[in-house]
Amino acid sequence: MAKMSEEVIKAIGDYKPALVATAGKNGMPNVSLKGSLRLLDDERVVFVNLRSPRTVKNLQENPFISATAFDPATRKGWRIWGKAEIVTSGALYDKFKNEYAERGTVSHVIIINVEEALAF
Numbered sequence: 001m002a003k004m005s006e007e008v009i010k011a012i013g014d015y016k017p018a019l020v021a022t023a024g025k026n027g028m029p030n031v032s033l034k035g036s037l038r039l040l041d042d043e044r045v046v047f048v049n050l051r052s053p054r055t056v057k058n059l060q061e062n063p064f065i066s067a068t069a070f071d072p073a074t075r076k077g078w079r080i081w082g083k084a085e086i087v088t089s090g091a092l093y094d095k096f097k098n099e100y101a102e103r104g105t106v107s108h109v110i111i112i113n114v115e116e117a118l119a120f
Helices: 006-014 053-061 091-099
Strands: 018-023 029-034 038-041 044-049 064-071 076-087 108-119
Touching (some): 006 038, 006 064, 006 076, 006 108, 029 053, 044 091, 053 076, 053 108, 064 108, 091 108
Antiparallel strands (some): 018 064, 038 044, 044 108, 064 076, 076 108
């Protein structure tokens, strides 16, 4: 994992929602909008899966993932690359399940272990 810079950490908090890109074993790309993506610590970000079966299926086949967000007015934003970890139980899962209960059923929590990050 790579420690994200303060600039990237600030950008992740400032620019939302994020676009998350995955690809399955067949190489077919998928991009999904994630309003829940947020910083977990200086090496990881996290988002919940409410209605993204293709994102999770891809990650089960291929854990590599990229995410990005930007402000079209300023053209400033961030991008990260890493490997995903799918969480379906435990304290972190329960926390997000409770937080997003009114929006739908949280079937998975996805942690991105960041390998590279940049702010632009």
